Amino acid sequence: MAEEIVQDVKVIVFQLKNEEYAVPVTQVGSIEKMEHITRVPNTENFIKGVINMRGIVTPIVDLRSRLGLEETPADENTRIIIVDLADTSIGLIVDAANDVVDIPVDKIEESPQVIGAIDIDYIDGVVKLDDRLIILLDLRKVLKFHEIEQIKSIEN
Amino acid sequence: METDQYLDVFIEESKEHLQALNQHLLELEKQPEDLSLVNEIFRSAHTLKGMSATMGYQDLANLTHQMENVLDGIRNHQIKINPDILDVVFEAVDSLEEMVVDIESGGTGKKEVSELVRQLEAIESGEAVLQTAAAVAEETETNNDTSGITLDEFELAVLRESEEKGYQNFYAKVTLREDCMLKAARVYMVFEVLESLGEIVKSNPDVSQLEDEAFDLSFEMLFVTQKSMDLIKEKILQVSEVDAVSIQDYAVDTYKQARDSTAETKETPVPANAAKQQETTGEKKAQHSNKTIRVNIERLDILMNLFEELVIDRGRLEQIAEEVKHPELNETVERMARISGDLQSIVLTMRMVSIDQVFNRFPRMVRQLAKDLNKKIDLQIEGAETELDRTVIDEIGDPLVHLIRNSLDHGVETPDVRRKLGKTETGTIKLKAYHSGNHVFINISDDGAGINRKKVTEKAINNGLITKEQASIMTDNQVFGLIMESGFSTADTISDISGRGVGLDVVRNTIESLGGAITIDSEEGKGSTFSIELPLTLSIISVLLVEIQQEKYAVPLSSIIETAIISKSDVMHVHNQAVIDFRGRVVPLVSLKDVFQVPEVIEETDHYSVVIIKKGDKSAGLIVDGFIGQQEIVLKSLGNYLTDIFAISGATILGDGQVALIIDSNALIK
Numbered sequence: 001m002a003e004e005i006v007q008d009v010k011v012i013v014f015q016l017k018n019e020e021y022a023v024p025v026t027q028v029g030s031i032e033k034m035e036h037i038t039r040v041p042n043t044e045n046f047i048k049g050v051i052n053m054r055g056i057v058t059p060i061v062d063l064r065s066r067l068g069l070e071e072t073p074a075d076e077n078t079r080i081i082i083v084d085l086a087d088t089s090i091g092l093i094v095d096a097a098n099d100v101v102d103i104p105v106d107k108i109e110e111s112p113q114v115i116g117a118i119d120i121d122y123i124d125g126v127v128k129l130d131d132r133l134i135i136l137l138d139l140r141k142v143l144k145f146h147e148i149e150q151i152k153s154i155e156n
Numbered sequence: 157m158e159t160d161q162y163l164d165v166f167i168e169e170s171k172e173h174l175q176a177l178n179q180h181l182l183e184l185e186k187q188p189e190d191l192s193l194v195n196e197i198f199r200s201a202h203t204l205k206g207m208s209a210t211m212g213y214q215d216l217a218n219l220t221h222q223m224e225n226v227l228d229g230i231r232n233h234q235i236k237i238n239p240d241i242l243d244v245v246f247e248a249v250d251s252l253e254e255m256v257v258d259i260e261s262g263g264t265g266k267k268e269v270s271e272l273v274r275q276l277e278a279i280e281s282g283e284a285v286l287q288t289a290a291a292v293a294e295e296t297e298t299n300n301d302t303s304g305i306t307l308d309e310f311e312l313a314v315l316r317e318s319e320e321k322g323y324q325n326f327y328a329k330v331t332l333r334e335d336c337m338l339k340a341a342r343v344y345m346v347f348e349v350l351e352s353l354g355e356i357v358k359s360n361p362d363v364s365q366l367e368d369e370a371f372d373l374s375f376e377m378l379f380v381t382q383k384s385m386d387l388i389k390e391k392i393l394q395v396s397e398v399d400a401v402s403i404q405d406y407a408v409d410t411y412k413q414a415r416d417s418t419a420e421t422k423e424t425p426v427p428a429n430a431a432k433q434q435e436t437t438g439e440k441k442a443q444h445s446n447k448t449i450r451v452n453i454e455r456l457d458i459l460m461n462l463f464e465e466l467v468i469d470r471g472r473l474e475q476i477a478e479e480v481k482h483p484e485l486n487e488t489v490e491r492m493a494r495i496s497g498d499l500q501s502i503v504l505t506m507r508m509v510s511i512d513q514v515f516n517r518f519p520r521m522v523r524q525l526a527k528d529l530n531k532k533i534d535l536q537i538e539g540a541e542t543e544l545d546r547t548v549i550d551e552i553g554d555p556l557v558h559l560i561r562n563s564l565d566h567g568v569e570t571p572d573v574r575r576k577l578g579k580t581e582t583g584t585i586k587l588k589a590y591h592s593g594n595h596v597f598i599n600i601s602d603d604g605a606g607i608n609r610k611k612v613t614e615k616a617i618n619n620g621l622i623t624k625e626q627a628s629i630m631t632d633n634q635v636f637g638l639i640m641e642s643g644f645s646t647a648d649t650i651s652d653i654s655g656r657g658v659g660l661d662v663v664r665n666t667i668e669s670l671g672g673a674i675t676i677d678s679e680e681g682k683g684s685t686f687s688i689e690l691p692l693t694l695s696i697i698s699v700l701l702v703e704i705q706q707e708k709y710a711v712p713l714s715s716i717i718e719t720a721i722i723s724k725s726d727v728m729h730v731h732n733q734a735v736i737d738f739r740g741r742v743v744p745l746v747s748l749k750d751v752f753q754v755p756e757v758i759e760e761t762d763h764y765s766v767v768i769i770k771k772g773d774k775s776a777g778l779i780v781d782g783f784i785g786q787q788e789i790v791l792k793s794l795g796n797y798l799t800d801i802f803a804i805s806g807a808t809i810l811g812d813g814q815v816a817l818i819i820d821s822n823a824l825i826k
Contacts, residue, residue: 038817041804
């Protein structure tokens with residue numbers, strides 16, 4: 001985050017519980033309304049199942065469950081944000097998504113270290129914008145992608 | 157200017173021609189008098205030569221050129237066919253194949269061919285006195301003073317031919333501007349311009365160097381055209397960043413004189429055939445493009461995906477039409493359904509290719525192997541027109557090669573052994589493919605020694621694969637299946653034909669990974685048959701849709717024996733395992749609700765719906781809550797993110813747009 005030239009990062013802001021989170025627009029494929037999810041058995045808790053995303057079977061992750069928040073039933077504001085990571089599309093269930101914001105890179109701060117808290121590695125940084133506090137997520141870590149890649153490299 | 161795209165076409169077409177060469181050579185071997193075959197071979201060789209010369213693969217071109225000379229001699233009754241000549245020609249084709257394979261894998265296609273060229277020359281000169289020293293002259297090519305372009309016999313022939321036909325040969329020197337940034341791109345544009353006006357015979361430096369920008373600012377070309385010099389000059393100058401163009405007439409005679417005076421070689425009569433064949437090449441190409449076009453398989457995949465979405469929407473539309481009950485809407489939806497049904501079968505069959513693609517390389521291979529092993533083999537092929545999905549075709553080649561090698565090496569005996577046994581000296585290997593239901597069967601049978609059950613069991617016991625007790629109760633098929641276990645080999649001597657017994661297990665694994673199965677039948681002294689069963693396509697399968705509570709799952713039909721409804725009172729327990737007595741067999745029961753941890757919402761009834769599945773000789777009963785029905789579905793992967801999910805092999809999209817998971821029944825049988 002120590003770039004000399006001040007640049008803006010366009011992010012999609014979404015809500016989980018009472019907090020605002022964001023992921024870069026470049027990683028987002030689309031935002032969908034909630035639809036029927038086919039449960040996939042014997043997977044991690046936060047994987048809710050798969051949906052048919054224009055002919056592609058797409059895994060769905062409940063972000064609340066992944067970030068350790070209590071799960072809530074879906075309502076009309078619930079959205080699925082489809083993100084693209086390393087040729088794979090994954091859907092994230094969020095409470096609401098309705099904002100695209102430009103964040104100046106120099107406003108991104110490292111996440112505050114809290115003593116005693118479990119090491120949370122999936123936060124990329126925090127941004128204070130007027131009176132809003134936006135938490136930037138590192139999607140690879142949120143989705144435990146590095147673990148999957150490890151498995152892949154072992155298999156190869 | 158060869159982009160990757162051209163390279164692909166070149167490789168594909170070269171392979172086709174090589175295949176044609178092989179096939180016709182084999183036929184020629186059987187009917188040496190059939191000159192129409194020689195013509196076919198000649199045509200393939202000639203096209204190959206032209207293509208490889210254009211692409212700048214000099215070794216390839218040289219070898220085909222020499223081969224062509226020999227073939228021409230045969231055609232003109234100057235050379236008489238004998239097995240030795242054919243051997244050399246076969247060897248030449250082998251080398252050509254190697255070069256093409258090398259090019260395909262990103263190599264330069266270079267190979268030491270001078271020995272083969274020499275042999276071919278020897279054949280040519282030994283019997284055809286008329287055409288001598290053609291190649292000698294070729295080797296001592298020197299620079300033409302006027303242009304710095306050297307020509308081989310083929311190119312000279314083309315130029316000479318065009319002169320005779322009233323075309324003009326031009327020599328052009330194009331100089332690019334000094335500040336030109338993309339030299340290769342400009343060269344490409346110049347070539348495009350010229351190719352639209354005529355044909356480029358030769359360039360200096362050659363195309364690959366031009367492409368690598370391995371030239372200073374100017375390059376030279378020889379080309380053949382009917383257009384005027386001025387027009388050409390004007391056209392080239394239209395390409396941006398071209399500084400200057402100089403064009404002049406080019407006379408073959410002048411070149412030859414210059415060449416012959418510098419290198420004191422004999423004047424060589426240009427083989428007339430080289431030029432003559434130009435016309436045939438043209439005709440053939442036209443024929444070709446009418447029949448087929450090449451489509452990248454990825455595009456077909458995309459088409460299939462799009463089509464699937466259409467099918468899903470069609471389902472929704474049908475539902476809506478039913479609710480609205482509007483007659484005209486109904487009619488239209490019905491028509492649409494019919495049309496999309498037709499479309500579906502076309503999209504699916506488009507991916508199908510005939511297995512001949514795989515089979516057609518076997519005659520050649522068997523011939524060579526039989527020679528190496530001193531055996532006499534008659535290979536019979538049946539059902540080569542049988543069609544399979546392209547993805548299956550791509551995978552099945554290697555296993556088949558292995559099985560045929562196996563039959564040749566371990567199956568069929570040597571001629572003297574066969575004579576002693578009262579068999580015909582020539583052994584027969586039969587390759588047969590046919591459709592049956594949703595499967596394709598491929599049988600490889602030989603009339604050789606068969607499998608010695610005793611030898612196999614002994615070896616398996618020694619290797620610790622089975623115990624003595626097991627051996628005594630195994631069926632013949634089970635015993636023969638042992639030879640496909642890893643690390644098993646019955647060959648007393650290890651040969652380089654079928655290796656060391658690592659292989660048959662690989663064959664089995666490959667076939668099983670394609671969703672197929674392989675079985676062996678054998679009778680000692682009479683021969684063996686390897687039967688492979690393969691799904692028609694990997695992307696579309698027939699399934700039974702079942703309900704588990706409120707979730708839908710798909711069970712591949714290929715693994716289902718039958719379905720049954722069983723009263724709870726018929727379930728027995730053996731060591732805490734629920735089993736049923738099904739047609740006299742004890743079949744263990746598996747509750748899918750438990751395996752998949754399906755949330756329970758429906759109360760249990762006093763009957764079980766059971767799907768009886770099989771894996772080899774074992775079976776199991778899957779308890780479900782209801783059968784929905786049989787359906788053709790499109791197999792989808794769950795992607796990279798969800799991997800290794802127990803007992804789930806993939807997913808599919810149902811008519812209502814929802815995803816259903818496909819059960820991997822093999823994982824449920826231990």
